[in-house]
Amino acid sequence: MEILLPVLTGILFSVSIYFILHRHLFKLILGLILFGLATNLFLFVVGGMKRGGIAIIAQGNEVPVEPYSDPVPQALLLTAIVIGFGIQAFAIVLIRRVYQTFRSNNMDNLNNNEKI
Amino acid sequence: MSANYLLITPLMLPLLGAITCVFLWRHVNLQTIVVACVQLIFIGITGLMLRQVLTEGIQVTHIGGWPAPYGIALVADILTALLLLTTSIAGLAVFMFSHIALDKSRKRFGYFPLFLLLQMGVSGVCLTGDIFNLYVWFEVLLICCFALIALGSKKSQLEGALKYVTINFIASGLLLTGIGVMYALYGALNMAELAQIVRSSHANVKLLALPGVFFLTGFGIKAAIFPLFFWLPASYHAPPIGISAFIAGIISKIGIYTLLRLYSLIFSVEINSAQPLLLILSGLTMAIGVIGAAAQMDFRKILSFHIISQIGYMLMGLAIYTPLAIAGSIFFVIHNMLVKTNLFLVSGVVAHRYRSFSLVRLGGVYLMHPTLSFLFLISALSLAGLPPLSGFWGKLMLAKGGLEAGNYILVGTSLGVSLITLLSMTKIWNEVFWKPRPKRIKNSVRETMSAYTLYFPVFFLLAFILVLGFFAQPVIELSQRSADQLLHSETYIKAVLYD
Secondary structure, three states: OOOHHHHHHHHHHHHHHHHHHOOEHHHHHHHHHHHHHHHHHHHHHHOOOOOOEOOOOOOOOOOOOOOEOOHHHHHHHHHHHHHHHHHHHHHHHHHHHHHHHHOOOEHHHOOHHHOO | OOOOHHHOHHHHHHHHHHHHHHHOOOOHHHHHHHHHHHHHHHHHHHHHHHHHHHHHOOEEEEHHHOOOOOOOEEEEOHHHHHHHHHHHHHHHHHHHHHHHHOOHHHHHOOHHHHHHHHHHHHHHHHHEOEHHHHHHHHHHHHHHHHHHHHOOOOHHHHHHHHHHHHHHHHHHHHHHHHHHHHHHHHOOOEHHHHHHHHHOOOOOHHHHHHHHHHHHHHHHHHHOOOOOOOHHHHHOOOOOHHHHHHHHHHHHHHHHHHHHHHHHHOHHHHHHHHHHHHHHHHHHHHHHHHHHHHOOOEHHHHHHHHHHHHHHHHHHHHHHOOHHHHHHHHHHHHHHHHHHHHHHHHHHHHHHHHOOOEOOOOOOHHHHOHHHHHHHHHHHHHHHOOOOOHHHHHHHHHHHHHHHHOOHHHHHHHHHHHHHHHHHHHHHHHHHHHOOOOOOOOOOOOOOHHHHHOHHHHHHHHHHHHHHHHOHHHHHHHHHHHHHHHHOHHHHHHHHHHO
16 A cells, blocks of 8 residues: 555656646546545555554553654545545535536636636 | 743734724724734734844744743744734834725624734734644634625625635645644644754655645645736725725735745755756746736726735745845735735726726726826836836846846846736726726716825825835845745744753
8 A cells, every 4th residue: 555655656747747738628527525535545645644643642652653644644634635625615616606607617718818 | 041022912903903803893083093903013013023133033922931842932033023014014004094985884794803803813824833823823714804895795705705714624624634644644733843843854755745735726826926926816905995906916925925935845855856846836926826817807807916916026036046036025025015015006096086996987097096006107117017116127137036046037037027017007007097088987986085095095105116026125135035934944943942
């Protein structure tokens, strides 16, 4: 797992960037979601993965029993998932609205702002 | 270690105001009263905060009573207090403007709560002393920006919002990645603790450049540094002025604030390796921004491109990294927040009257509204940096700092860019105010009472700009004290971790 996950993170990052750069609106949604997943997975992997105990210190002890996994990256991850979820939800609604207004799936049709 | 409630109020006050506004969803007039009260109290509180920080040093509050490296700390130093005060002044002006000029339907669909939450996000970013919390506040700020830019769902707005959301989502992802790397390397998230670790003989100190790259890219996108700025002129001009003035005036400078904070506190130990990169980036940012502006024929787009160019000046102080240059950066940020907001407001007043932002369709404003023209002229000259207006002092400090440090090329670039800035301000002046009104434009000029009340927020901000120009000495001294505080990070570390 420890070798597989970094590779998977890399693949997720590259796929998501490819999708974001694509001009189809639905692929933009996919790209944003995958990018969020990739960052979350990165955060998880880089925080260090250990099998074993939890970081709760037993009564009478000063330090938790080794090996234990660090709870902070997991807490960060949970927060990041929630935030990412909110933003992705907003992005999906926005993209739907864009589609309704422009009647087009193609990002290349969205460059009216440049023509003044 | 008593809690300092003054540091929590800039977060609580807008939040409570926003919640009240949501309860008063259908009563826009009551919402207006709530927001007006919040803005006035906000200015008072940030003023008090500045006074307290100046007399008693760095203020720290540990949220929930958890001591520093474990809990989240709110920290206010002079830079924080100065920026919050400036933000609140600009906020009041933008509120007055949008109260008059913003259309009913946008107000009815939650403009005021979003505006307050945006201010809360700004306060959070400025106050927090924890690097993950910084990310969270940035997201609070961004989601409000997203919603505000898209509010109203006009075609141009949706288009701008889509670009803004996508690029900022990626920037936030990079930021989060950087935070993950930072935690993996040093096992800390508190900025003061991180600062202490990177100054110690920790095994991973040599790897500091790794999270540094992520932070520079992430905040570089948010602050619109070359070559990551393309989203800014594509989205900032889209929403109505009541929204874009605040976003353009304040939000992009918040990215610079975080860069100043993180580079002085954490990445300062490897500033020598980052310096050449920052110098090149700042030079290119100002040059490309101003050249981009020269090609535009829309009032707001010219101003948007100038934001990029001025971000370059702010980065220049950080890149030179001497006390004088950083003080110049801080002064320039304060000056630019006020002036840029004011210029956007002036463009809003013109558009309210003449129903257009296009330089081709506008004209003859000087003949019909000389007061408005002078309001624009003073702000524009201040932006270009003509003495004795406020922009001059900021640029003087930056140029002097650069010359003392021997960065002649960058100083030369910055002075050349000032000249081109003046040129494109003159272009707006010529096209909008000076040239005769185009004959084929038939639509009437709006001469209502409300058009005259719109001058009020512009006058209000202009008063501060003039004070900043004519009585620059106290503010320059404050910036210098603030730069000293930034460069002597041991006081920050001591205040957060040991007091």
